[in-house]
Amino acid sequence: MATPLPRDPIADARRNWEDSGWSTEAGPMAAITAIMRTQQILLARVEGILKPLGLTFARYELLALLSFTRNGKLPMNKASALLQVHPTSVTNAVDRLEKAGLVVRAPHPTDGRTTLIELTAEGRTVAKNATAALNSEVFSQSGFSSEDVDHMIRILADFRRHAGDFSG
Amino acid sequence: MATPLPRDPIADARRNWEDSGWSTEAGPMAAITAIMRTQQILLARVEGILKPLGLTFARYELLALLSFTRNGKLPMNKASALLQVHPTSVTNAVDRLEKAGLVVRAPHPTDGRTTLIELTAEGRTVAKNATAALNSEVFSQSGFSSEDVDHMIRILADFRRHAGDFSG
DNA sequence: TCCAGACCCTTGGATGTCCTAGTATATTGC
DNA sequence: GCAATATACTAGGACATCCAAGGGTCTGGA
Numbered sequence: 001m002a003t004p005l006p007r008d009p010i011a012d013a014r015r016n017w018e019d020s021g022w023s024t025e026a027g028p029m030a031a032i033t034a035i036m037r038t039q040q041i042l043l044a045r046v047e048g049i050l051k052p053l054g055l056t057f058a059r060y061e062l063l064a065l066l067s068f069t070r071n072g073k074l075p076m077n078k079a080s081a082l083l084q085v086h087p088t089s090v091t092n093a094v095d096r097l098e099k100a101g102l103v104v105r106a107p108h109p110t111d112g113r114t115t116l117i118e119l120t121a122e123g124r125t126v127a128k129n130a131t132a133a134l135n136s137e138v139f140s141q142s143g144f145s146s147e148d149v150d151h152m153i154r155i156l157a158d159f160r161r162h163a164g165d166f167s168g
Numbered sequence: 169m170a171t172p173l174p175r176d177p178i179a180d181a182r183r184n185w186e187d188s189g190w191s192t193e194a195g196p197m198a199a200i201t202a203i204m205r206t207q208q209i210l211l212a213r214v215e216g217i218l219k220p221l222g223l224t225f226a227r228y229e230l231l232a233l234l235s236f237t238r239n240g241k242l243p244m245n246k247a248s249a250l251l252q253v254h255p256t257s258v259t260n261a262v263d264r265l266e267k268a269g270l271v272v273r274a275p276h277p278t279d280g281r282t283t284l285i286e287l288t289a290e291g292r293t294v295a296k297n298a299t300a301a302l303n304s305e306v307f308s309q310s311g312f313s314s315e316d317v318d319h320m321i322r323i324l325a326d327f328r329r330h331a332g333d334f335s336g
Numbered sequence: 337t338c339c340a341g342a343c344c345c346t347t348g349g350a351t352g353t354c355c356t357a358g359t360a361t362a363t364t365g366c
Numbered sequence: 367g368c369a370a371t372a373t374a375c376t377a378g379g380a381c382a383t384c385c386a387a388g389g390g391t392c393t394g395g396a
Contacts, residue, residue, distance in 0.1 A: 005334040008325060009250050016236045022299075025307035027317045032210050032310060034324035037252060039207035041331050042200050044384090058352060068184045077374060082177050084205060086354055091376060093352085113361045113374040131190075139193035142200060143330050148323045149195045155316045156202035157176060162311050163209050166173040212354090226382060245344060254384055259346060261382085281344040281391045 010034050042138075049137045053130050054100060058085075060134075062093050063102060063119070063127040072119035075108060079117060084165065102126055178202050210306075217305045221298050222268060226253075228302075230261050231270060231287070231295040240287035243276060247285060252333065270294055 010033050017026035046057050055063070061083055066072055076094065080087045094117055097103040102123030108114035119127070144152070160166065178201050185194035214225050223231070229251055234240055244262065248255045262285055265271040270291030276282035287295070312320070328334065 004332050005249065005336075007336040008328070008334045009252070010328075011325070011336075013232075013236075020299075022303050022307075025303040027314070027321065028307040028310035028312060029303070031312060031317045031320045031324070032214075032307065034321060034328065035203060035207050035210060037333070038324050038327055039203050040252070040383090041328070041333070042203060046200075047384090056351065064181075068181075075374090080374095081173065084177070084208070085352095087375065088355085088377090089353055095376095096351090108374095111362075111374085115375065131188075135190050135193040135197070139190075139196040139200065142196035143327050144196060144199060144323065146195070148326075149199045151319060152199045152323060153195065153202060155312065155320060156199070156206050157179070158316075159206055159311050160176070160178075160202065160209070164172050165205070165209070166176045168173075168175040168179075208353090215354090224381065243344090253382095255345065256347085256385085257383055263346095264381090279344085279392075283345065 010037065045138050046134060049133050050130060053126060053133065055126070055130055058089065059093050059097050059102075060127075060130050062090070062097065062117070063123060064131060066103065066117060066119040067124060067127040067131075072124065073106070073116045075114045075116055077114065097123070178205065213306050214302060217301050218298060221294060221301065223294070223298055226257065227261050227265055227270075228295075228298050230258070230265065230285070231291060232299060234271065234285060234287040235292060235295040235299075240292065241274070241284045243282045243284055245282065265291070 010030050013033060014026045014030040017023070017029055022029070043057060046060075050056060050060055062079060065079060065082060066074055074082075076090050077087065080090045083090070094103060094105065098105060102120055104118050104120060106116045106118050108116055142149070161168075178198050181201060182194045182198040185191070185197055190197070211225060214228075218224060218228050230247060233247060233250060234242055242250075244258050245255065248258045251258070262271060262273065266273060270288055272286050272288060274284045274286050276284055310317070329336075
C-alpha cells in the first residue's frame, strides 16, 4: 500500500487473460476484479473513520438502518433482509452493539420467535455522529466524479436487480 | 437472497440521506454502498464455483498470479504487493495451499529474509481448471453489458490510481 | 568493521461472513 | 386438535482480513 505499483495489476491480468485465449472473458474479469479491489479500498477508508467512534462498518450499517425507522426498532430478520447479510451476521453485530449499550434486544409483542432490536438514546447519538463523520470524510470526497457516480449507480442497480436483490 | 425485496434498499437509503440534509453526499453514498453489495454478490458466485475445487477466492488469486509468472515462483512480499493484501493474508493463503500440495515454500537464493512461493505441478493443473471454471461460469455471464464493463473498468481504474494503487 | 534501522515473514488476537445444526415458536393441513 | 412444516434466532466452526509484536536477515553510514 505504501508505494504505488508501477503498473495497474488488473490491466496486467487482463492482458494475461487475452494472451491465454480468454479474450471474451477478459473484460468482465477485469471489471469484477476492479470491483473487488475498489470495495477493499473503500471499506478501509470507512472503517478508518468509524474506528475512533468504536464502530465497524457492519455495526454502523445496522445502527444507521435503525435510526431511519420510525421508532428505532426492527426485527432481526428484517434487518438481515434489508442489509442483505446472513442472519448470524446480524446476531454477531447486535451482540456487540448491545454490549456497547447502543442497542437492546426486546421480545416481539406478538411473535415469540422474533426479537426486536431497539436503538438506545446513546445509540442514536453515535449513529448521528458516525453519519456526519462518514459524510464529511468519505462520501463528500469519494474520488468519483458526479457523472461517474450516476453511471455506477445505474449500472450496479441493474446488476443487483438482475441478481435478485430486489424486484422494483 | 431467497426472496427479492420489493424495493431497492440502496435507493431507499439515498432518499433517507437526502431527506436528512445530506443531498450532496447521497449520490456517492449510494454508489459506494452499491459497490459493497455488488462485491458481496460477485464474491459469493466466485466462491461457489471454486469451492468444489477446494479453493477460495484468496487462494485462487495467488494460484493464478503464480501461474502467470515465467517460472511459477514469486517472493511472498511481491505477491502481497501485487494482490494488494496484507502480508499476513499471504502467509495464511500459502499455509493452506501448501498443506493442499498446490504450492511449496522455498528459500530465496540470495536474500535470507525472503521466501519464495513455488507452484507445484498439481497446483498448476488446479489453477488451470479453476480459471476455466470461472471463465465459463462467472465471467462469460457476468450480468454486465459490454459497454458497462468498459465503463466500469475506466471509472474504477481512475479511482484506484487516484487512491494510490498504481502510478501508471 | 559493526551496529542501528529497514525489511521479511510469522504468530496471536480481534472482526466479519457464511454454513450447518439445534432449539423454540408459528402456521398449515388433515 | 394435533402432527408436520416453516420460520426465527443462536451456537460452533471454517475462512479471510487487518493490526501489533517478535525474531531473523540485510545494508548503509559512522
